[in-house]
Amino acid sequence: MEAPYAKLEQLEPGIARLLAHNPSAFTYYGTQTYLLGERELAIVDPGPDLPEHVDAIVQAIGGRPVVAIMCTHTHRDHSPAARPLAERSGAPIIGCAPLALETAGPRADAAFDGDYRPERALEDGEAIAVDGQDVIAVATPGHTSNHLCFAYRGALCSGDHVMGWSTTVVFPPDGDMAAYMASLDKLRQRDDRTYYPAHGPPVTNPEQYVRGLMGHRMQRERQVLKLVGEQPRDIPDIVANAYPGLDPRLVTAAGGSVFAHLLDLERRGLVRNDGDQWTAA
Numbered sequence: 001m002e003a004p005y006a007k008l009e010q011l012e013p014g015i016a017r018l019l020a021h022n023p024s025a026f027t028y029y030g031t032q033t034y035l036l037g038e039r040e041l042a043i044v045d046p047g048p049d050l051p052e053h054v055d056a057i058v059q060a061i062g063g064r065p066v067v068a069i070m071c072t073h074t075h076r077d078h079s080p081a082a083r084p085l086a087e088r089s090g091a092p093i094i095g096c097a098p099l100a101l102e103t104a105g106p107r108a109d110a111a112f113d114g115d116y117r118p119e120r121a122l123e124d125g126e127a128i129a130v131d132g133q134d135v136i137a138v139a140t141p142g143h144t145s146n147h148l149c150f151a152y153r154g155a156l157c158s159g160d161h162v163m164g165w166s167t168t169v170v171f172p173p174d175g176d177m178a179a180y181m182a183s184l185d186k187l188r189q190r191d192d193r194t195y196y197p198a199h200g201p202p203v204t205n206p207e208q209y210v211r212g213l214m215g216h217r218m219q220r221e222r223q224v225l226k227l228v229g230e231q232p233r234d235i236p237d238i239v240a241n242a243y244p245g246l247d248p249r250l251v252t253a254a255g256g257s258v259f260a261h262l263l264d265l266e267r268r269g270l271v272r273n274d275g276d277q278w279t280a281a
């Protein structure tokens with residue numbers, strides 16, 4: 001299958017999609033930018049700053065007014081095109097908050113877009129009217145602390161919180177497993193009919209899908225607890241046992257997710273750590 005790079009796909013009335021050419025082990029075929037609205041638009045997740053992608057978005061806008069450029073979070077595959085697109089469309093950047101880094105040290109890892117500066121950050125439940133319908137911010141921390149989903153006409157742009165092709169990477173310290181689980185539970189209690197993720201196909205059975213994701217994480221948690229209950233282990237040892245046959249490109253991400261589980265379990269008093277060794281408490 002040839003992925004539809006730079007080809008505008010109309011998914012339903014008022015929701016269209018444009019795929020950026022940044023395929024990888026983490027982005028699937030690439031980042032999907034959504035155009036919400038008809039006579040006027042909001043652009044969700046403008047994506048990486050690739051000139052041909054920004055050109056394709058500008059062409060898809062076709063001179064229509066753009067009310068807002070909205071980012072779900074500030075990873076480099078989502079927000080860097082916001083500024084060039086704002087310059088070319090005149091639209092404000094309104095959406096997730098810039099990431100508040102506690103230190104400028106190792107936490108400011110390469111995945112983050114440190115240059116992101118929104119005109120306005122939306123709080124949970126805040127709305128922007130587009131074509132007479134609200135785009136509503138749904139705060140969904142976990143993948144990142146600043147992650148928002150955007151609800152529009154019964155659909156939800158789910159960013160990287162819920163993806164259509166893979167489970168989400170939860171990488172501490174900004175990624176937080178307890179927050180991620182709470183954000184999944186928050187979506188489970190909503191009644192959005194379809195999710196449009198930043199990576200992968202639409203999710204047309206959201207409730208069942210989100211339940212499956214929660215079940216998967218709970219199973220992973222039990223597995224981590226069992227492994228550290230057998231003997232003290234470090235994270236690479238847990239990854240080797242919990243993810244047999246893992247694609248080597250994903251070992252670091254899996255280590256991050258295991259670390260996120262361990263930190264959550266530690267907060268709940270179920271594990272403790274000594275240096276790089278983790279043990280059941």
Ligand SMILES: [Zn+2]
Nearest residue numbers: 075077160198
């Ligand atoms: Zn992404």
